[in-house]
Amino acid sequence: MADDKMPLPLISEVLDQLKDAKVFNKLDIIWGYNNVRIREGDEWKAAFLTNRGLFEPTVMFFGMTNYMDDFIIPAKDDEELEARTICFLKLAEEHNLSFKQMKCEFNVSSTMVLGTVIGNGKATMEEEKVKAIKDWAVPATIKQVESFLRFANFYRRFIKNFSTIAQPLNELKSKKGEKLLRP
Missing domain, CATH: 3.30.70.270 (Reverse transcriptase/Diguanylate cyclase domain)
Known part of the structure; x- marks a missing residue:
């Protein structure tokens, strides 16, 4: 090859x-x-x-x-x-x-x-993906937080201040193995 x-x-x-x-x-x-x-x-x-x-x-x-x-x-x-x-x-x-x-x-x-x-003249997110993000269940585990961040990261270009918004979720990733507390 x-x-x-x-x-x-x-x-x-x-x-x-x-x-x-x-x-x-x-x-x-x-x-x-x-x-x-x-x-x-x-x-x-x-x-x-x-x-x-x-x-x-x-x-x-x-x-x-x-x-x-x-x-x-x-x-x-x-x-x-x-x-x-x-x-x-x-x-x-x-x-x-x-x-x-x-x-x-x-x-x-x-x-x-x-x-x-x-x-x-523009690039936009597919409506189906916007709905998926809006309807995403609140993560209950670190693995679910990571899954959401991977999905959202693909669309970061469309989200103003994405890194600032995602920072608290990224900080949660260091707590491997722990359950998340729901609000």
């Missing part, structure tokens, strides 16, 4: 590059990770044992590599979107990539990208 030549960009960088687009196409690739071939001769590196013997996959499976299976085509207007989409589809065809029509979006003013709604 060959290491990725370039690391994936930071989520914040991707979102910043997309937020000012006015129109988008989003294409979801069929078979996702299974389109990434394991270099011939390296299959043994991904081998695993089953009740039927040793299995050496020829393609990547989820978790073996960094990979994106959604392609976002941003544009400032419909004309640019069409030109970019034609160029992208030619490249996809050269590499024998196909897309799940049911999961593709075309000519939309906003779309979901990496858990964030992008469009109309």
